[in-house]
Amino acid sequence: MGRPAIPAEAFEHGDPRRYRRGCRCKQCTTGVTAEVRRGRYLRATGRGQTTTTERAARHVERLRAAGMPDREIMADAVISQHALYRIIRREGVIRRSTETRVLAVKPRDTDLPGSGTHIPGLGTTRRLRALAADGWTAAELGRRCGKHKQFIVYLQNQPNTLTVRRWVADYVARLYRELDGLKPEEHGVPAHIARRTRERAAAKGWMGTAWWDDDDFDDPDFKPATGRATSRRHDIAENANWIMRTSGLNKAATAARLGVDKSYLDHAFRDHPEYAIEVAA
Structure with a gap:
């Protein structure tokens, strides 16, 4: 399946790219005519309409360093994901008009705290490994957070000393x-891909989400108790079952007694339905 094309409506009237996508209004016809004439002039003076990706790649690096997500860079420059990653990899040449649009992009303010700063990447790496151990592929994780799968693989396989931008950690x-x-x-x-992903993660010693609390990921001194016969989530479900049966407490109160969020208890019961129990509030 080919990559999705940018529709004509993404461009203003008068933009040659809108003409090439089917719009034949007067403004777009004038725009493409001007582009053709400019191309002739550039060729006549020993220049071309294409250039290397170097300047655009350096600018994209600066935008990323400022905390700007790739999807916003693509939106502001009106380029596809394929074009952006060709620029980042410095592959081939691009049109000078594409370079001009990329260079015109300015970093946006972002609502993510500390987006331009570096923080320890341990928690980021551990979270992505835990999701892989549950069967989530790098391609699916990348799709869900607007990144290429190779970026996810890179983060999963980095040493514990890696640092990441704050916005990456937040996403x-x-x-x-x-x-x-x-x-x-x-x-x-x-199902077969999820199973294969779990098998690969297990071969690397990665532990699934059932072995972690959210706060544990960022704690360099925490290590999942892999030698235990059961996971922590299993133990929470079993203990919660006993508390709710003997005390009549509801889920929220039981979760508080066990020192976990109610959502964690819900997940524990979902993973171990043999312990699931409902008690009237």
């Missing part, structure tokens, strides 16, 4: 909270 933490406790097979990942 990954948000993604983890959305997927924690969900089964990939029920959310778009084919």
Whole structure:
């Protein structure tokens, strides 16, 4: 399946790219005519309409360093994901008009705290590894947070000393909270691919989300108790079952007694339905 094309409506009238996508209004016809004439002039004076990706790539690096997500760079420069990653990899040549649009992009203010600063990447790496251990592929994780799968693979396989931009850590933490406790097979990942992803993660010693609390990921001294016969989530479900049966407490009160969020208890019961119990409030 080919990459999706940018529709004509993404460009203003008078832009040659809108003409090439089917608009034949007077403004677009005039715009493409001017582009053709300019191309002739550039060729006549020993120049061309294409250039190397170097200047654009350096500018994209500066935008990323300032905390600007790739999807916003693509939107402001009106380029596809394919074009952006060709620029980043410095592959081939691009049109001078594309370079001009990329160079015109200015960093946006972002609502993510400290987006331009570096922070320890341990929690980011651990969260992505835990999701892989649950069966979430790098391609699916990348799609859900607007990144290429190779970027996810890069983060998963980095040493614990890696640092990441704050906005990267925030996106990954948000993604983890959305997927924690969900089964990939029920959310778009084919069962055989999810199984293969889990097997590869297990071979690397990565532990799934059931072995972690959210605060544990960023603690360099925390290590999942892999030698235990059961996961922490299993133990929470079992203990919660006993507390709710013997005391009559509801889920929220039981979760508070066990020192976990109610959502964590919900996930524990979902993973271990043999302990699931409902008590009237």
